[in-house]
Amino acid sequence: MNPQILEQPSTRELEVFLQAHLGKKKFVQIAGTCEVVYVGRAASLTEAGDYVVMVKADGSIQVHGAKGVKPINWQPRTDDVRVARDEDDRLMLLAERFKPNELVQVTFRKVSMAFSLELRDEKMFQLHGSEAQMHEALAQNPDTIEPGLRVLERELLVGVGGIDLYAMDNLGRYVIVEVKRAKATQEAVHQLERYVNAVREQVPGEVRGILAAPSISNPARVVLEKLGLEFCELNALPEEKKPEPQMALF
Amino acid sequence: MNPQILEQPSTRELEVFLQAHLGKKKFVQIAGTCEVVYVGRAASLTEAGDYVVMVKADGSIQVHGAKGVKPINWQPRTDDVRVARDEDDRLMLLAERFKPNELVQVTFRKVSMAFSLELRDEKMFQLHGSEAQMHEALAQNPDTIEPGLRVLERELLVGVGGIDLYAMDNLGRYVIVEVKRAKATQEAVHQLERYVNAVREQVPGEVRGILAAPSISNPARVVLEKLGLEFCELNALPEEKKPEPQMALF
């Protein structure tokens, strides 16, 4: 990874360092006291404080404060990252994006350390338990939702969005299933409602709507029942196996 | 900020370093080759690769890869952060949360640098142009939406959620206004639709629904018109002033 580290650099040292390492597909980080300004989709500014500024190889930049996962300021993908001096000769880091037009500007007052390193691109990443995987599991085991259910389509597009599971019950009624990986909210109920209404306009006969989720909020259940829709509690999916963190990985 | 830096530490050195600095309300960061496992609301694992691990004073932890603003793995708030050894005597960083039960486990193979520093808590942060500020601006200048509009309520709670602006037009008809700070999508249209429907059930007479946003996507406009709802293009709010980034801040 070949790290290069600066401690308590002068403004000039930091300037040379950043010009040498920015835009070189490197991971660059600066910790120090600075001000941050963002102008773009909104606008924000921070009083001078201690922050950690991170610039990744793809040009994304994030300014982290003392707390929280979310950065104080950030820019997901920049078209230009450069250093400049302000009118008081302080060093600034400018991260600009053209579309939409956005600018993050970090002005350094005192830098306690800076470093750069080569960060090889990440390797394979596996995620289990996503909503897409739940769809697949349920499509293959529709009995989990209701005995006798037959899946006709997955991700069926009606005008108003995509139906997670389009099925038929053992009485020949169409069944719309909306799947949520976490506790279902009112929003999920209304999403299901829209799908059911859209299908009812297109096919004759009774159309059922089932919201399948591990749990449901109380207000959501009230709305659900008022709309004549159904809830299916998903306990644990059959093929789900959580990896043991202590074991060898590969 | 008093940074302490380790370069190419041995496993033992790193272990001592982490035990000394974790849980001390410090900002701790480790860069190196490692594996990451997450088990909790879902499950994920990464092949061994180069990552930067960040532990903040509030116990939040994030593992950053070479690209993107989003961490590869993270934990917003931890109840316990500790170091341990695995069966191969490699050092592990364990970040656990109890409710919901989640665990992020980082196993270090080779660490190129580690450092800690005191990061004073962030100072004041100002954001301009949020949706809440747009609500306020529109509530004070309802003519921006439509001449003669009178605002009755802000953030009125109907059973189904919160109405941004509840108003009456100059013909005495109730008007529901849904505000979006960015381009409006189908989702915003449906949100407005259910507010309008909820109000229509509760009051007699005509109820209009207006979606106020700087722009609207084509599919959203189609749905909007099919539902008999209206769109109001917000150009620029009167009191909005974007700060000049190059100017002195305070």
Place this chain on the structure above:
DNA sequence: CGTTTAATCTCGACT
């Protein structure tokens, strides 16, 4: 505490 919603959401997928 649970519930809801904004977010400079980010990010990927699909049309």
Place this chain on the structure above:
DNA sequence: AGTCGAGGTTAAACG
């Protein structure tokens, strides 16, 4: 390129 929807969303506001 535009639109849409998931996300281990996070985080704040509100009842």
